[in-house]
Every structure is written in C-alpha cells, then in structure tokens.
Amino acid sequence: MRGFGSELSRRRPVLTLTPSTENSLSSSKSRSTWMVVVDSVSHISFDASMSVADIMHQMKEVGVLGAGRMGRATDIVTRMLGDPDCFTYLSMSGPMVPGGLRLVISHLVREGWIDAIVTSGANIVHDLIEAYGGAHYRVPSGKSDQELRIGGMGRIADIFVKDEDFEKFESEIHSFLETLPRAKRTLLAPSEFISELGATLTDSSSIVRQAYLNEVPIFSPGLMDSMLGFHMFTFSTTTEFSLDFVKDLRILGSIVTETKKTGAIMLGGGLTKHFTMGSTILKGGLDMAVQITLDRPEGGSLGGAPLVEGVSWKKIQQAALFETVIGDATILFPLLVLGAINRQ
Template identity: 30%
Template sequence: DWIVSTGANLYHDMHYGLGMHLHHGSPFVSDVELRQAGVIRIYDIFFEYDVLLDTDAFVREVIAAPEFGRAMSSAEFHYRLGGYVAAREKLLSTEGHSLIAACHRAGVPVYTSSPGDSSIGMNVAAMALTGSKLVIDPNLDVNETAAIVYGAKRDGGKSGVLILGGGSPKNFVLQTEPQIQEVLGLPEKGHDYFLQITDARADTGGLSGATPSEAVSWGKIDPDQLPSAVVVYTDSTIALPLLAAYALANREARPLRRLYDRREAMLARLRDDYVAHLGTRG
C-alpha cells in the first residue's frame, strides 16, 4: 500500500492532527470580505488565517531538526513529518484525525508528485534561505515508486491503482509502468487493476479525465486487464466513504505490508536488474 497525494492535501490534513478548527460555510459569500476578516475559503470550508500561520510554524520547527538536514524522498520526508504530527495528536487526544500521522503509524509511504507546489514545499524553500540542507529529491521518488511496482510484480503479485480525482498524482502513480518498461527497458505489461473516481470528462484532453483505454496505449495498464477497469463519474467524497464502508464490512483486516520499511531493498533490486539489463545491451 502506498499513496501519492498533493502537497496541499497533506498540508491541510495536518490542521486536524494539530487540533485546529475548520468550519463549514457557504461558497456564495464575498471573498473580499473574507480576506478583510482574515478568513480562508476552500469552496465551503472556512478557517482563520492563523491556521495557516500556526501550521507553517509547526512545519518549520519540525524540519529544523537534524534528521531533516539532507536530501530525501518525499516518502521519507512525510514519514518523518508524520511522526511529529502523530506525537502532537497523542498529546492533544486527536488521534485518528490525520492521514499523514496514520500513514506514519502503518508504514505506508506517502509521495507527492510536485513537492514545491504547496505550503509544505514553500516552508521547505523558506528554510533553505537560512541554510537548511533539506531537499526533497524527485529522482528518489520516481525510482522508489517504480521499485514498489516492480517488486510486487517480480514477487508474483499484482499492482492495482485507486485514483481519487486526477491531476499530477494520477500520472505519478501510473507512470511507474512506463518508467519500468520505456525508460529502464525491463519487461512488464502494466498495472493489473484500475479504478478511478472522477468528475472530469475525457473529451477535454486533460489527464484527470483520461480513460484507462488511453493509459493502455502508454503501457500504464495491462491490455489484458482493460475489460475489468472501472471509471466512476462522481464526487470522491461520495464514493470513497461507500467503498471504505463496504471494505470494512466485508473483509477482515490483513497484516500491514509496511512498504515504507522495505523501500531501500526494493530500490536495490530495481537498480541491480537495471544495471544487469544495461550489461546485456552493451
């Protein structure tokens, strides 16, 4: 199990674990008045500007720790950051409210395809101005995610993708197969299972609405599995709770795979096979 999210989702997720207050409101209000009142709006979710400032301060305080003084993948960064959020949850008795903290406890790697495109990345950049050596390395992200898929397939397993929405995280999950096949030149056929929940249309040409059939042409989806691929056109906040409720009601909990703890071994395997492949070509 592994996740690719936007940095914005992970940043705003932390508000809950840090015990901050968000409110339900109407999207049909004056945003000029909200700005004057120091209120931020995300459609119908409202929170005070201080929520941003306090979350920023938390992130900067955390990444000032020595353990963040080097380059790392976004999975390692989020795992370490999630540990601090989990500790704050425990202190505030808010456990179970933050995704990034839950992933830390379960050893689930969490990647982001655009580290700089969020308030988390903005704070990392700000700290770099005063000497921080923290760098979120996209090369590690590309290779680690490919190694996860490659390892699952080489061990006789399968790879399935569940996509909520689309955009950059969608491609980052799916591009693992072209990375293995097209770039590294290793034999593979594509992901085995594809389930997407989206409200985006295919005819606009955008990635969010791209169909699994289109993904087959890129090598992202195994063509033999295309008939079982599913696209559900609805809001993710409707569909995901239904899927989660069904899974919890009909399946026993299974042992955690803790892929975070196995990242280095999986990456070494991918590296070794790629180097061996280069040797056969030379």
C-alpha cells in the same frame, strides 16, 4: 462473500434482430436475422435493512449508467483489497481532506487496506493543519470572498480555513525543520521527509501519522506546489535544505518491481493519477484500477481521460479490470470502500 444477500435472479433474454435490406422498415423483401444474448436491466430492490455492500451489488445488477459503473467499481475494489498479492495505491487530488475524507483515509491506512498513497501537497498540508489543532469550516451563508479575506479566511468551494491555522502550521513546520538533523537536510526523498514529519505527530487521526506508524509511504510529486513546499523554501533561504525527488522514483520503482500485482483507487486526476499509473509502466501497467472523477474527456486532460486510454500507454494491463466512475469522490469514495470492505 460476506455482506451479500441472496443472488438476484437475472434474465438473459434472446433478442432477435431483423435488419431490413431496404431503407424502409416495412419492406417485405428478404431480411437477414441473427440472435444476440443480452442482459436485462435489473431494478434496485429496496430494503431498509440493506448494507452498503448489498446496494453496491444491486447497482452492479442494474448494470447501466452511474449505478452500473459504481457496482462494477466496487467489485474491482473488493478483489483489489482481498488479494494478498496486490499492492494497492490510493491516489488523490483535489480537497479530499478538507472535504471530509480524512478519517476514512487514515482508517484505511491503519487497518492495512492501503499500501501506498500518492497525493497532492495540499492534502498533506490540510491533514497537518488538523493535526496541529486547526480545523476546516463551512462557509457562512451569504459571505462574499472579500468579507472572508478581511476576516482572515481562505475559501475552498464551500469550505474555509482560518489564516491563524495556517500561521500555526507555519510555526510547527519551521520548528520541525529546525530539529531535523543536518545530515538529513539534503538527503531525504519527499516520502522519507513526510515519514519523518509523521513521527513527530501525536494526532492518531492524522493520515501522515498513521502512514508513519504503518510504514505506508506517502508520495507527493507536487509537494513543492503547496504551503509545505513554500515553508521548505523559506527555511532553505537561511539554512541548506533540499529534497531528492529522483530518490522517490527509485523507492517506488523498487517497490513496484517486487510486487506481483498492482491496483489503484484514484480520486481525481492530474499529477497524482499520472504518477501512480506511470510508476507501473515497467510491469505493463496496473492490474486493477478504479477512478472517480468529475472531469470531462473532451479537453484531453488526464483527469478526464477514461482509464481505457491507459492501455495504449502501457499504464493499464490489456487484461486489467478497471472502471471509471463519474461523480464527486467525497460522496462515492466512502461508499465504494465500505461496500468492498463489507465483503471481505
């Protein structure tokens, strides 16, 4: 594959295990012996000229801990993006747009690497804020939340958004809703509504705009749980307006039944992960999947659930290729997709 250096040599030593038949390890009594072939841990061979694809390949050869997971995940995404029969989802929860991934995602859509997006309503809102001229900012050092509130700033971790940018967003959304033909105001699925919105944008860096231009549907099952949903509600108090969420399931269902294979890159968990995986149940689950998450499994949340759990729910094929990578998606996702694209 392109972007690779020469294959690293791998030792496959034969490990001889001789468990004692007694409790004492020093027992001289008869012991049983069997042979196990194992792979040794390789070490990353550093070279200043290495590409991202090179280092992802070496991480796979390391084979253990986070490096091994990341290397295997890159292999899976490489196959996913390179398979013309694979319909590829990108699902995301959490502040992926405020966290710096907006251009990465819009590039993937523009270049045809992604076939559908499943996202929280918040990421759509933050994409639109920038499309309407707003921005996301770094929280000034030493500022308290009380000071940010007084200054008209809302905080997301170490990011903040200005109230005035949300006010501009509100104005633009209400203007869009006013121009939406009355015949469409009660007939659109959320994905169709988002596409209609994308048609009105001029920002070529916008995810929503690129999705419209490239006919990539954006599904947002939790759209009402966002400022966009709130403004649709306020608009509906004076004018008849509603979205058909069931229609989105019909749209997605028809897509999935026509595809030969399905793959998903899932950033975070929760509703978007469940919606993505659940849409493939009628086909026996995803054929390829990678999840990047910081959530833990002990609480039983979907965000922390390893992908192998999806096999029992028929959301992951029994013979599927899948990997869960533990880490911050704003760090790992750009490396993952760049490493995979470098190999195409």
